[in-house]
Amino acid sequence: xxxxxxxxxxxxxxxxxxxxxxxxxxxxxxxxxxxxxxxxxxxxxxxxxxxxxxxxxxxxxxxxxxxxxxxxxxxxxxxxxxxxxxxxxxxxxxxxxxxxxxxxxxxxxxxxxx
Numbered sequence: 362x363x364x365x366x367x368x369x370x371x372x373x374x375x376x377x378x379x380x381x382x383x384x385x386x387x388x389x390x391x392x393x394x395x396x397x398x399x400x401x402x403x404x405x406x407x408x409x410x411x412x413x414x415x416x417x418x419x420x421x422x423x424x425x426x427x428x429x430x431x432x433x434x435x436x437x438x439x440x441x442x443x444x445x446x447x448x449x450x451x452x453x454x455x456x457x458x459x460x461x462x463x464x465x466x467x468x469x470x471x472x473x474x475x
Contacts, residue, residue, distance in 0.1 A: 422457035429460030433471045443474035 375393055381403070382389060382396035389399045427437035435443075444451070449470065451459075459467045 419453060422453040425457040425460050426453060429464070429467055430471065433468065435471065435475075440471070440474065444470070447474050449474070 378397050378400050379391065379393070381400045382391075384390065385396070385399055388395045390396060423437060426440065430437055430440040444456075451470070456467070456470075459470065
């Protein structure tokens with residue numbers, strides 16, 4: 362009796378990986394072994410960078426708050442220290458948005474903590 366192989370599941374698994382490899386260059390998109398390696402590496406980067414995205418945005422918010430605070434004669438650390446002491450519960454994301462898009466509101470916050 363011949364050996365049975367589950368060709369349907371194997372083909373589906375390969376099609377799924379080749380679909381994820383779409384958009385790659387040359388063999389990376391249509392040769393199974395190369396595409397499999399490419400997709401695995403890409404998924405590893407995606408997992409890692411979902412974590413890194415959070416720290417990159419936090420760093421961006423801090424830079425924006427620092428730049429806006431310095432325009433009003435304070436450093437970032439002074440500003441955040443005084444905000445925490447006053448009990449103003451605005452996170453860095455909101456503060457950075459105010460500094461960029463609503464400078465009058467940010468000025469009010471700076472004046473309230475000075």
